[in-house]
Amino acid sequence: MNERRCTDTIEHFVVSAKQMAAIEQRMFKAGMPVAALMEKVSGLITEKIMELYPLTVVSKIGVMVGPGHNGGDALVVARELYLKGYEVKLYRPLVKGKELTQAHYDYAISLRIPVSQAIEGLSECEVIIDGLFGFGMTRSLTGDLAAAVGAINHWSIPVISIDLPSGLDTDTGEVLGSAIEADYTFCLGLWKRAFFQDRSLPYLGKVELINFGIPLADVKAVLGEKEVIKTMSESVARSFLPLPRPLVTHKYKQGHLLIIAGSRQYAGGVILTGLGARGSGVGMVSIAAPTSLKSMLVTHLPEAIIMDCAETESVFGRGGIAELPTKAMEWDNYDAIVIGPGLTLEARLILPLVLEATTPLIIDADALNTIAQSDPMTALKSRSETTILTPHPGEFKRLFPQLVTETNDFITRTQIASEQTETTILLKGARSIIAGEGETWVIPESTPALARGGSGDVLAGLLGGLIAQSDRENISAASLTATAAVWHAQTGIIASKVHSDLGVDAFTLTQYLSRWIVSAS
Numbered sequence: 343m344n345e346r347r348c349t350d351t352i353e354h355f356v357v358s359a360k361q362m363a364a365i366e367q368r369m370f371k372a373g374m375p376v377a378a379l380m381e382k383v384s385g386l387i388t389e390k391i392m393e394l395y396p397l398t399v400v401s402k403i404g405v406m407v408g409p410g411h412n413g414g415d416a417l418v419v420a421r422e423l424y425l426k427g428y429e430v431k432l433y434r435p436l437v438k439g440k441e442l443t444q445a446h447y448d449y450a451i452s453l454r455i456p457v458s459q460a461i462e463g464l465s466e467c468e469v470i471i472d473g474l475f476g477f478g479m480t481r482s483l484t485g486d487l488a489a490a491v492g493a494i495n496h497w498s499i500p501v502i503s504i505d506l507p508s509g510l511d512t513d514t515g516e517v518l519g520s521a522i523e524a525d526y527t528f529c530l531g532l533w534k535r536a537f538f539q540d541r542s543l544p545y546l547g548k549v550e551l552i553n554f555g556i557p558l559a560d561v562k563a564v565l566g567e568k569e570v571i572k573t574m575s576e577s578v579a580r581s582f583l584p585l586p587r588p589l590v591t592h593k594y595k596q597g598h599l600l601i602i603a604g605s606r607q608y609a610g611g612v613i614l615t616g617l618g619a620r621g622s623g624v625g626m627v628s629i630a631a632p633t634s635l636k637s638m639l640v641t642h643l644p645e646a647i648i649m650d651c652a653e654t655e656s657v658f659g660r661g662g663i664a665e666l667p668t669k670a671m672e673w674d675n676y677d678a679i680v681i682g683p684g685l686t687l688e689a690r691l692i693l694p695l696v697l698e699a700t701t702p703l704i705i706d707a708d709a710l711n712t713i714a715q716s717d718p719m720t721a722l723k724s725r726s727e728t729t730i731l732t733p734h735p736g737e738f739k740r741l742f743p744q745l746v747t748e749t750n751d752f753i754t755r756t757q758i759a760s761e762q763t764e765t766t767i768l769l770k771g772a773r774s775i776i777a778g779e780g781e782t783w784v785i786p787e788s789t790p791a792l793a794r795g796g797s798g799d800v801l802a803g804l805l806g807g808l809i810a811q812s813d814r815e816n817i818s819a820a821s822l823t824a825t826a827a828v829w830h831a832q833t834g835i836i837a838s839k840v841h842s843d844l845g846v847d848a849f850t851l852t853q854y855l856s857r858w859i860v861s862a863s
């Protein structure tokens with residue numbers, strides 16, 4: 343990988359609870375005192391809280407204290423805030439705790455920081471700090487603990503969770519019994535997997551990583567080569583773009599993308615895919631679509647070469663592609679192919695041929711549903727060139743029903759599916775996940791404004807256009823797929839700032855694709 347694309351910093355790594363514990367142990371073994379690390383981390387959290395809620399605005403702070411080191415962090419934060427002049431009140435539902443946590447509790451009592459015996463004692467607070475459980479949470483919350491979490495979620499008091507909202511599984515983001523719905527979560531040291539699982543998003547609130555100086559060597563030693571999961575940041579994604587363009591070039595040198603899409607029933611998907619490709623900057627776009635769509639496509643995408651295809655009978659109102667013209671199947675003419683949007687299940691007539699193409703292939707929408715009806719593993723594994731699948735969770739389930747039953751973890755699911763099919767997979771969601779060729783990427787930011795029909799068609803075209811014009815010798819398909827996912831998500835964010843979360847229809851989205859690139863300069 344090109345050196346300027348530095349993803350080797352702490353902010354990029356994503357770990358499981360087990361890996362985090364192992365990394366922490368290496369630091370302790372090397373001599374870092376546990377208590378010193380807790381002081382350092384909690385000092386940084388205290389600063390953040392004071393920035394968010396200065397004493398001039400807020401004075402009463404409630405602190406929930408758990409039995410482990412998450413509770414220890416909370417007690418150090420409570421002490422520091424108390425010493426700064428805040429009115430702090432503790433709630434500690436479990437009397438037994440780890441030694442260091444107990445020591446901090448004893449000291450807090452010696453300072454006369456008040457303790458409430460019931461959660462209701464915190465109901466008058468202006469902010470609540472959740473230090474019940476961190477990555478050591480192993481069992482479901484029940485009894486008083488679950489009741490306390492329920493009470494806090496019911497009040498409208500802002501909650502700040504330390505490390506992660508108590509009650510969430512650190513890896514899968516599942517709610518174990520009951521979980522805090524935080525307004526802010528300060529994730530400590532390294533991103534945990536839960537932050538990139540869609541189901542945990544309603545609990546996390548705004549998230550921030552508190553970097554307290556974990557040595558990179560310890561992270562790498564624990565993760566090894568195989569278990570690395572990284573976030574694709576905007577700056578890294580930008581570094582993967584085919585820029586600057588060479589001064590002397592021509593359209594076919596800037597990539598030629600073939601889009602195979604559309605039907606009479608779903609005529610618009612092919613336009614949106616074409617507009618997504620246009621936004622990618624790709625040199626040339628060819629489109630194979632049913633003949634009745636031709637004049638419409640020429641109107642919307644005058645720059646594209648339209649190859650009209652014989653249509654299937656519209657018995658079910660489908661009017662899909664019956665046959666691809668010979669010209670379309672001269673695969674060597676193309677640098678990438680996108681197949682799927684709006685094809686209907688008539689895709690079965692052409693898909694076997696397209697799978698044989700010796701060109702990078704992006705498979706989306708109805709092409710995925712068609713593959714799901716046959717034997718996906720065999721169909722995909724037999725391909726010689728790069729294959730990228732872009733399912734949303736419904737399509738993923740149709741393709742890999744067994745995996746969905748076997749694992750609750752969206753990241754693991756994507757990784758296994760990629761290994762089994764020897765493809766790169768983009769599992770689309772509020773936090774999209776990409777796995778391919780041994781790499782795993784997660785996309786840290788997006789917007790619900792993108793939850794609109796056609797949004798995926800735009801992404802397929804954008805991704806196809808990017809793959810077609812990129813230096814594939816040096817940039818992996820997984821990196822490019824993650825780049826397209828960041829580009830798409832950030833475009834949604836930019837467009838929603840102008841049009842609101844309700845105003846980013848798929849066409850509007852295409853009009854903002856270049857803004858993300860320009861926004862960096």
Ligand SMILES: NC(=O)C1=CN([C@@H]2O[C@H](COP(=O)(O)OP(=O)(O)OC[C@H]3O[C@@H](n4cnc5c(N)ncnc54)[C@H](O)[C@@H]3O)[C@@H](O)[C@H]2O)[C@@H](O)CC1
Nearest residue numbers: 366380410411412413475476477478479480481482483505
């Ligand atoms: N990783 C690091 O380098 C650092 C970690 N720190 C803190 O340490 C935390 C992890 O500490 P711990 O490993 O002590 O884990 P936790 O503080 O998350 O809690 C573990 C304790 O809770 C108990 N427990 C788990 N589930 C329970 C349930 N449902 N009901 C009742 N008890 C339950 C366990 O038996 C254990 O005693 C992190 O989240 C973070 O806040 C920081 O202090 C400093 C740096």
Ligand SMILES: [K+]
Nearest residue numbers: 475504506508
């Ligand atoms: K917590």
